[in-house]
Amino acid sequence: MTYPIYQIDAFTSILFKGNPAAVVLLDKWLPNERLQLIAMENNLSETAFICPQNAELHIRWFTPTTEVELCGHATLASAHVLFNHEEIEGDEITFHSQSGLLRVLKDDNKLTLDFPLDDFYKVNELPELMRMNIRTQVNEIYRGKTDYMFVFSNQKEIENFIPSLDIIAQLDSRGLIITAPGDEVDFVSRYFGPQTGIPEDPVTGSAHTTLTPFWSKRLGKQKMNARQISQRGGCLTCELRGSRVLIGGGCRTFFKGELYID
Template identity: 45%
Template structure:
């Protein structure tokens, strides 16, 4: 059987918006070095690798690689994976997609209007001091709040315009000991509840277009501040993306759309 890889724009219904991810589905696991090389060849923020997990009914083993490292959690590549499973007939649309990952069991279900609902564990932040060089790398003098979870820092600014106009010094950020930093603010318009951007120097990514994993922290954070369980979020990168998020307590639901850009056959792979 030919080996096929897909490229999907996630957290958008518009081609060339949202966050592109590679999706590779194979019957048997490939070795880590091969997956790293294919992710580097795709040169996207994430490439997802799926293998049917025999001990889990209708489930898949799912791993995510950037061009440089394997990561513990990735929202947009999980969304892209679920989209391909349903679109290409690996699963019927009325069947839940189940993924065994380094972050435990993740699930996805197909919703009305082509939206996909992901169920992820919460990654709450706690108040923290900024590490040396973080504010300087972001080129900001101060922040309303700084927090940290097991993966990333959260920095709240005063308003949406500050988030959108931010122009970090990426070379300086790469010297800071962080996987990533989410910069966020309350939205200025009624269209969204909050906005954010995500920079991932520790994963070799200057700015991620739309980041599902960051919203596992942003959702409970803004739910507590705004007194709302269901919210609409905008990630204000150059490509941009929209998420509908729900605070479920110890879990969060992240809803997004996806569109396939291409599928390609691998002609030379070992």
């Protein structure tokens, strides 16, 4: 059997920036073991699999080592594929996922994710195993559904942060978000996920379901501009709307091909 596969750079208008994701279009679900092997072979932070079921689109995401419950950039990339290469009609796509219904809206060259916001709470102390490995002052610590979030004072501290990936990998979480006010945008961040095979994720849409409500309250703003300042970097628009978060950005297609699966 052959299946279409695309590689898309998400949360960027420039090729080779943003976060690359593979998007595979299926006509029926393959065994989980086969999906994981495809993601491992692609060796990108995420591979999204889209499959129609009962006239509905279902989406799943795999890192090179595991399946995850939510991924923003690969969902954005999947919508880009459907709108631009598979000629889906309209300006809205709804995906069924492990995290519920996810919408993606199209407005010219911009796509916007409509995701549920994260529930997070303040943690009083730095996790013990991290205490000797943080060289700069962490102002606040939060724990969301899947990630820890460390809040720093300024963008320079985020830029200069040197992660101890072996220590981060021992946190009881999907990964670690670090964030601070931005110099030219409302806030900046980085994301580390060695637990799921991602040392540093270039742009993490799902992390902004935590970042958006946090910075919205802190800054007193519903709409914000954000940058993830990884080596590749990415730009996002963020809006808090009730119990939902709108996360917007551009995409660029890198290639289209075919998978040959026995």
